[in-house]
Amino acid sequence: MPPHDRTTTIPRPEPATAALPTFTGYRDLLGLVRQLSSLGGCSQPIRLEGQRTEIDAFTGEILRELKSKELPAGHLLVRCGNRRTTRCPSCAELYRQDTYQLIAAGLRGGKNIPDQVATHPRVFATLTAPSYGPVHRRRINGSARCRCGRTHTNGDPLLGTPLDPERYDYTGAVLWNAHAPALWARFMLHLRRTIAAAAGLPQRLLHKAVRVSYAKVAEYQQRGLIHFHAVIRLDGPAGPYTPPPAWATPELLADAIQTAATHTHIDGPTLKNRAHSFAFGEQIDTRIIRSTAFQGRTTITEGKVAGYVAKYATKGTEAATGTLDHRLKRITDLWCESVPEHAARMIRTAWTLGARDDLKHLNLRKWAHMLGFRGHFSTKTRAYSSTLGALRAARAAWHRRHTPIPSSTTLVIAHWAYDGTGLTPDLERLATLIGSGPTREQAVAADA
Numbered sequence: 001m002p003p004h005d006r007t008t009t010i011p012r013p014e015p016a017t018a019a020l021p022t023f024t025g026y027r028d029l030l031g032l033v034r035q036l037s038s039l040g041g042c043s044q045p046i047r048l049e050g051q052r053t054e055i056d057a058f059t060g061e062i063l064r065e066l067k068s069k070e071l072p073a074g075h076l077l078v079r080c081g082n083r084r085t086t087r088c089p090s091c092a093e094l095y096r097q098d099t100y101q102l103i104a105a106g107l108r109g110g111k112n113i114p115d116q117v118a119t120h121p122r123v124f125a126t127l128t129a130p131s132y133g134p135v136h137r138r139r140i141n142g143s144a145r146c147r148c149g150r151t152h153t154n155g156d157p158l159l160g161t162p163l164d165p166e167r168y169d170y171t172g173a174v175l176w177n178a179h180a181p182a183l184w185a186r187f188m189l190h191l192r193r194t195i196a197a198a199a200g201l202p203q204r205l206l207h208k209a210v211r212v213s214y215a216k217v218a219e220y221q222q223r224g225l226i227h228f229h230a231v232i233r234l235d236g237p238a239g240p241y242t243p244p245p246a247w248a249t250p251e252l253l254a255d256a257i258q259t260a261a262t263h264t265h266i267d268g269p270t271l272k273n274r275a276h277s278f279a280f281g282e283q284i285d286t287r288i289i290r291s292t293a294f295q296g297r298t299t300i301t302e303g304k305v306a307g308y309v310a311k312y313a314t315k316g317t318e319a320a321t322g323t324l325d326h327r328l329k330r331i332t333d334l335w336c337e338s339v340p341e342h343a344a345r346m347i348r349t350a351w352t353l354g355a356r357d358d359l360k361h362l363n364l365r366k367w368a369h370m371l372g373f374r375g376h377f378s379t380k381t382r383a384y385s386s387t388l389g390a391l392r393a394a395r396a397a398w399h400r401r402h403t404p405i406p407s408s409t410t411l412v413i414a415h416w417a418y419d420g421t422g423l424t425p426d427l428e429r430l431a432t433l434i435g436s437g438p439t440r441e442q443a444v445a446a447d448a
Contacts, residue, residue, distance in 0.1 A: 028072045029072075031071075031072035032072035032073060032427075032430070033430070033434055034072075035071065035072050035073050035077060036073070036077075036427065036430060036431045036434055037434055038077075039077055039079055039090075039431070040079070040090050041089070041090035041431075042079040042080055042088055042090050042091055043080075043087070043088045043089070043090065043422075044080045044082065044087060044088050044421050044422050045077040045078060045079060045080055045421070045422070045423065046077070046078045046079075046080055046418065046420075046421055047075040047076070047077060047418075047419045047420045047421065047422075048068060048075060048076040048077075048078060048416040048417065048418060048419060049068040049069070049075055049076070049416070049417055049419045050067075050068055050076070050414070050415045050416035050417050051065065051066060051067040051068065051414070051415060052065070052066040052412065052413070052414040052416075053065045053066075053412070053413045053414070054410050054411070054412050055410065055411045055412075055413065056409065056410060056411075057409050057410065057411045058409060063410060068416075073423075073427060075419060076416065077423075079091055080421065081094075081095075083095040083377070084325050086325045087325055096310045096311065097310070098388055098391050098392075099217075099309070099310040099378055099388075100306050100307060100309075100310035101386075101391060102215065102380065102384075102385050102386060102387070102388065102391070103215055103231060103305065103306035103309050103310060103385070104302060104303065104306040105385040105386055106213070106215055106231065106233065106240070106380070106384045106385035107122060107231065107233075107289065107302035107305065107306060108291070108302045111385060111386035111390070111391070112386060112390075113240050113385050113386065114240060114241060116240075116243065117233070117235075117240040118291050118302070119243065119291075120233050120234055120235055120240070120243065120244055121233065121234040121244065121248055121249055121250040121252070121253045121288075122231060122232070122233045122234075122250065122253075122288070122289040123231075123232050123233075123250060123253050123254045123257060123286050123287065123288055123289065124229070124230070124231055124286070124287045124288075124289055124305050125228075125229075125230045125231075125232055125257050125261075125284070125285065125286050125287075126227065126228070126229050126230075126283075126284070126285040126286075127184075127187070127227060127228045127230070127261055127280045127281075127284055128221070128225075128227040128280065128281040128282075128283045128284070129176055129180075129221070129225035129226060129227055129280070129281050130176070130278075130279060130280070130281040130282075131281065132168060132169040132170075132172045132173040132176070132225075133162050133163070133164070133167060133168035133169055134147055134162070134163045134164070135159075135160055135161060135162050135163060135168075135222075135223045136148060136152055136156070136158040136159050136160065136161055136162075136163065137152070137159065137160075138152050138153075138154070138159065147163060148163060157340065159222050160221065160222025160223040160224065160342070161223075161340070161341075161342040162342065165341075165342070165345065170345055170346055170349040171271065171349060171353065172276060173223075173224065173225055173346060173349075173371075173372075174346055174349045174350045174353060174364070174371060174372040175268055175269070175276055175278070175353070175362075175372065176225060176226070176278055176372075177224075177225060177226050177370070177371050177372035177373040178350075178362045178364060178367075178372040178373065178374060179266060179268055179278045180218070180226045180228075180278075180373060180375060181373075181374070181375035181376075182266055183264065183265075183266055183278055183279070183280070184216070184228060184375075186264050186265075186266050187260055187261055187264040187280070188212070188214070190260040190261075190263055190264050191212060191232075191256055191257060191260040192206055192212055193260075194256040194259050194260045195210065195212065195234075195248075195252070195253070195256045198252055198255075198256060199245075199247055199248075207237065208237055209237065209244075209245055210234050210235065210236065210237070210244050210245060210248050211234070211235045211236065211237060211238075211239050211244075211383060212232065212233075212234060212235075212381075213232070213233045213234075213235055213239065213240070213380075213381045213383045213384040214230050214231060214232045214233065214380065214381055214384060215230065215231050215309065215378075215379070215380035215381075215384045215385065216228050216229060216230035216231070216309075216378075216379055216380070217229050217230075217309050217377055217378050218373065218375060218376075218377050218378075220371070220373075223342075224342065224343060224346050224371050225371075226373050226375075227281075229309055231289070231305060231309065231384075232253065232257060233384065234248045234253055235383065239383035240383060240384075240385075250288040250289075251288070254286040254287075254288055257284075257286050258284055258286055261280050261284045262280075262284065264279060264280060265277055265278060265279035266278050266279075269358055269359060289302060289305055324337060324339065324347075324369040325369070326369060327366065327368075327369050328347070328351075328365075328368055328369055331347075331348065331351045331368075334347060334348070343371065346371045346372070347368045347369065347371065350364045350365070350367070350368040350371060350372045351364070351365055351368045353372075354366075354368065362374070
């Protein structure tokens with residue numbers, strides 16, 4: 001064996017570079033940082049390719065030209081605008097702020113809604129789903145012990161799951177979710193009838209005395225069933241711009257909501273010789289909204305209600321039941337997803353029911369990942385307050401005021417085409433290193 005040479009340097013392995021970002025491949029790293037920072041942390045931006053050209057209409061001279069290939073990221077990147085927190089927390093936060101503004105404007109004025117709306121009768125109502133079988137709960141009749149004999153803590157995965165899955169009515173639960181939007185529409189019809197009866201007016205003349213406005217959100221309970229939170233308000237004939245009659249009191253509205261919700265039901269399909277019908281559950285909560293400071297548990301204010309409603313506008317099934325936030329193309333794709341068994345059984349039930357010809361109108365396979373629910377999560381009547389479109393238009397106008405715009409003699413020719421969604425792995429790493437402060441859109445929404 002040759003003698004050992006003490007001066008020989010032991011070779012060291014080269015450091016692994018496969019996982020390191022290859023930022024050096026980009027021409028303008030500083031411009032790339034600015035482009036990614038403008039997304040405000042959007043995790044799934046839309047990639048567009050194309051160009052925008054500004055031309056002097058008189059001389060034909062090209063004044064300014066923007067090509068997607070010449071941008072630092074190689075594409076024009078646009079925020080995705082997804083409302084789900086699991087898909088894009090940044091865009092969901094902007095959606096939540098917009099929803100808060102809409103709800104708050106209908107409670108205390110603003111956004112072209114007069115301040116006098118704060119004097120109109122307003123009730124915060126919660127309408128829940130009926131029971132389709134006993135489930136694990138934190139409290140039952142004031143006791144902290146569940147029917148299973150255990151005491152469940154917050155976050156326990158058993159909460160909301162059936163005590164006996166084999167006896168749980170999964171078919172009824174899925175069909176309830178599918179019929180919930182129609183049940184709400186029927187409830188509003190009964191509510192107007194109840195108010196007219198309480199006022200001693202024919203229903204056809206109610207709109208000449210009072211107008212019922214609302215804003216609502218749908219929320220999933222841990223058991224996977226939809227329930228509704230709604231702000232319901234009574235206005236005069238011209239909506240928020242006129243006061244309601246003297247007989248339209250908050251107490252009358254609260255009582256009318258209780259009565260209408262109790263008597264509302266719709267007929268469903270007949271399956272296996274069983275006729276299904278749907279109504280709200282026994283837990284119907286109505287709370288009058290006051291314009292005073294929060295006092296105990298009986299009085300709620302405009303700000304608390306607006307924040308509470310807006311919070312649920314950005315959540316879906318995945319927030320409550322741990323299920324999917326995207327559609328299924330095949331039911332076998334469910335095997336590759338990490339879904340709790342209770343939610344998976346509801347998805348499989350919706351998929352099976354979706355194959356029936358008499359249930360085609362419910363589109364249960366399309367909405368299987370939503371456990372059968374196919375309605376909008378956040379809806380309101382036209383007269384309640386402003387609209388999301390109006391808020392976005394106001395933000396666009398704000399941008400135009402703070403951004404140089406072409407003169408009236410400039411011709412703008414633009415063509416953009418969709419090229420994909422999301423960032424490359426390198427850009428994702430860089431976006432993470434940059435961090436995300438609030439965008440100008442979020443700052444405008446928060447300050448509005």
